[in-house]
Amino acid sequence: MRGRPRGVPRFFLLGGNFGGPRGVPSEGxxxxxxxxxxxxxxxxxxxxxxxALILIRFA
Structure with a gap:
């Protein structure tokens, strides 16, 4: 993709810092x-x- 910086995955968890259009960091x-x-x-x-509590309970 042209608008995405190199090394940046296509999909982000929760949008990340590149939630703006064409991979531009969203301000504000x-x-x-x-x-x-x-x-x-x-x-x-x-x-x-x-x-951890579940594992302790059943261990």
């Missing part, structure tokens, strides 16, 4: 991206703790 969404990253980190930590 850094706060939203940071909030979504915090949410994903919290969800990942919750899932890890939940799985």
């Amino acid at each position: 969404s850094r706060r939203k991206d940071a909030a979504m990253a915090d949410l994903m980190h919290a969800a990942g930590l919750f899932a890890a703790v939940y799985l």
Whole structure:
């Protein structure tokens, strides 16, 4: 693709920093991206703790 920088995958999880048209970094969404990253980190930590508790319970 012409508009995508080299080494950048076609699809991003949650859009990433290249959510604008033709791979141009979108301006003004850094706060939203940071909030979504915090949410994903919290969800990942919750899932890890939940799985650890399940493994401890059945081990």
